[in-house]
Amino acid sequence: MTIETVSTCKSHGGTQGVYTHASAVTGTPMTFSVFVPDHAPGAKLPVLWYLSGLTCTHANVTEKGEFRAACAEHGIIFVAPDTSPRGDDVPDDEGYDFGKGAGFYVDATQEPWAANFRMRSYIEQELPEILAANFPADMERQGITGHSMGGHGALTISLRNPGRFRSTSAFSPIVSPLNCPWGEKALTGYIGADRAKWREYDAVALIEDGARLPDLLVDQGTTDNFLEGQLKTHLLDHVCRNVDMRAAIRMQEGYDHSYYFISTFMAEHVAWHAERLKA
Amino acid sequence: MTIETVSTCKSHGGTQGVYTHASAVTGTPMTFSVFVPDHAPGAKLPVLWYLSGLTCTHANVTEKGEFRAACAEHGIIFVAPDTSPRGDDVPDDEGYDFGKGAGFYVDATQEPWAANFRMRSYIEQELPEILAANFPADMERQGITGHSMGGHGALTISLRNPGRFRSTSAFSPIVSPLNCPWGEKALTGYIGADRAKWREYDAVALIEDGARLPDLLVDQGTTDNFLEGQLKTHLLDHVCRNVDMRAAIRMQEGYDHSYYFISTFMAEHVAWHAERLKA
Numbered sequence: 001m002t003i004e005t006v007s008t009c010k011s012h013g014g015t016q017g018v019y020t021h022a023s024a025v026t027g028t029p030m031t032f033s034v035f036v037p038d039h040a041p042g043a044k045l046p047v048l049w050y051l052s053g054l055t056c057t058h059a060n061v062t063e064k065g066e067f068r069a070a071c072a073e074h075g076i077i078f079v080a081p082d083t084s085p086r087g088d089d090v091p092d093d094e095g096y097d098f099g100k101g102a103g104f105y106v107d108a109t110q111e112p113w114a115a116n117f118r119m120r121s122y123i124e125q126e127l128p129e130i131l132a133a134n135f136p137a138d139m140e141r142q143g144i145t146g147h148s149m150g151g152h153g154a155l156t157i158s159l160r161n162p163g164r165f166r167s168t169s170a171f172s173p174i175v176s177p178l179n180c181p182w183g184e185k186a187l188t189g190y191i192g193a194d195r196a197k198w199r200e201y202d203a204v205a206l207i208e209d210g211a212r213l214p215d216l217l218v219d220q221g222t223t224d225n226f227l228e229g230q231l232k233t234h235l236l237d238h239v240c241r242n243v244d245m246r247a248a249i250r251m252q253e254g255y256d257h258s259y260y261f262i263s264t265f266m267a268e269h270v271a272w273h274a275e276r277l278k279a
Numbered sequence: 280m281t282i283e284t285v286s287t288c289k290s291h292g293g294t295q296g297v298y299t300h301a302s303a304v305t306g307t308p309m310t311f312s313v314f315v316p317d318h319a320p321g322a323k324l325p326v327l328w329y330l331s332g333l334t335c336t337h338a339n340v341t342e343k344g345e346f347r348a349a350c351a352e353h354g355i356i357f358v359a360p361d362t363s364p365r366g367d368d369v370p371d372d373e374g375y376d377f378g379k380g381a382g383f384y385v386d387a388t389q390e391p392w393a394a395n396f397r398m399r400s401y402i403e404q405e406l407p408e409i410l411a412a413n414f415p416a417d418m419e420r421q422g423i424t425g426h427s428m429g430g431h432g433a434l435t436i437s438l439r440n441p442g443r444f445r446s447t448s449a450f451s452p453i454v455s456p457l458n459c460p461w462g463e464k465a466l467t468g469y470i471g472a473d474r475a476k477w478r479e480y481d482a483v484a485l486i487e488d489g490a491r492l493p494d495l496l497v498d499q500g501t502t503d504n505f506l507e508g509q510l511k512t513h514l515l516d517h518v519c520r521n522v523d524m525r526a527a528i529r530m531q532e533g534y535d536h537s538y539y540f541i542s543t544f545m546a547e548h549v550a551w552h553a554e555r556l557k558a
Contacts, residue, residue, distance in 0.1 A: 009535055009537055009539035009540070010500075010502075010533040010534050010535065010539070010540070010543075011534075011539035011540070011542065011543050012542075012543045013543070016539050063342060063343050063538070064342050064343065066345050066348070066542075068539075068542070068543075069345070069546070221289075223289075254289040255289050256288055256289065258288055259342070260288035260289065260290035260295050260347075261288070261289070261290070263290065263291075263345075263347070264289075264290050264291045264292070264347075267348070
């Protein structure tokens with residue numbers, strides 16, 4: 001449970017830190033960032049998890065996400081984990097969409113991935129314990145969001161853990177790994193060819209199979225290069241309508257898949273989570 | 280005067296672009312970024328120049344500066360040039376603080392720098408013409424700011440061009456190259472050993488020699504590693520008091536030299552410029 005501080009910087013009145021620890025789950029060192037707003041001594045603050053997309057580390061959103069002003073205003077801790085185990089001993093793939101930087105928030109069952117690629121358990125179990133033990137985090141008030149592969153992570157982790165997150169949102173999420181090339185490559189590799197086992201890692205399938213969220217906010221750019229072939233937002237829209245699950249799925253005209261898009265709507269997402277986390 | 284578009288992304292309702300052109304002044308291709316907020320057809324918008332610090336390109340502030348929300352709100356174009364000429368044929372130095380990434384906003388007179396390292400003329404003459412010709416920029420309403428070496432650039436360019444900029448601010452500027460190791464190395468190299476010739480590239484000396492700004496905003500972190508040895512904010516404070524030049528020089532407790540500091544106060548700087556540019 002001990003963590004090591006890589007760096008801390010004062011920003012927007014609070015502290016932006018980067019930390020590392022030896023993960024029992026992945027068997028590797030893991031790095032993550034946490035922004036803690038200025039707060040009264042002894043106070044515990046709500047937590048917003050942000051899961052990143054393919055190729056990212058904690059650093060992308062930490063540098064480009066433009067979340068700190070809003071988190072400082074609303075008094076919310078912002079946590080950004082890495083997207084996979086790292087290190088010379090960790091297996092990898094030549095593609096950007098599998099292996100390092102592409103953990104897909106699953107617990108791999110296939111070799112050579114099973115030993116290290118356990119991002120589901122890392123995000124669901126180990127990192128929350130570390131957060132609770134080392135930061136002024138009110139674990140009764142957690143929200144979760146993410147981008148692309150991390151949007152998939154946020155949706156599926158929240159759907160599988162009813163009641164844990166008071167608020168769930170996503171930026172341009174992969175909504176159904178069962179129905180896109182990124183998902184097919186990753187889940188075949190990590191979980192194996194039996195597609196029935198993929199359903200717990202597929203937001204649309206989880207909802208079809210009965211999982212529900214009380215509410216959902218999704219922003220998706222209309223000129224996102226990955227919309228048609230990979231993200232397929234309409235599948236999420238359809239299943240939410242079919243089962244009558246409340247979801248604000250906003251198609252944002254002219255926006256792409258980049259942090260220029262994410263940062264545009266970040267403050268709105270933080271405010272949306274704050275409303276639910278502080279209710 | 281033709282420019283090439285490297286990329287454009289919609290962000291905060293406007294367009295964040297990156298552009299390149301063949302510079303007649305530096306004899307090299309030069310890259311810069313421009314954010315143009317959403318605006319009425321035919322409208323011309325005020326311009327805020329941002330000059331970057333040592334080691335930076337246009338990209339650092341473009342990605343980490345958190346200026347777009349404020350520029351969109353106030354309807355201000357944000358321009359971020361590179362900090363030096365680039366390319367295999369351009370001379371360089373082994374240090375991070377001289378040569379590429381360290382143009383210091385001077386016109387070099389010494390060899391081998393004189394042919395390419397002409398960032399003063401590039402920022403004062405060539406890039407404004409390109410901006411006026413290619414963007415909806417109201418060149419009667421310009422403000423300028425910058426960070427560290429770029430804060431030095433903003434102050435000295437504004438002081439040497441009275442009336443051109445309606446507003447001038449800086450983040451942790453080098454206030455007197457005559458009195459710090461970064462300045463001594465760069466100006467000896469670019470301008471030569473005659474320190475009298477350095478005075479036009481020294482904000483404190485320019486003010487001592489009679490140049491004035493109507494107003495000035497400076498933010499400086501108190502735990503900035505470069506404060507004591509390089510930046511020496513107190514020299515600017517002293518000269519402004521001595522000549523009775525209005526200047527808000529704010530020492531910001533606990534902040535460092537990074538973009539985590541800059542981004543914290545960026546929205547306030549943009550609002551401060553907006554007030555003067557739109558008056």
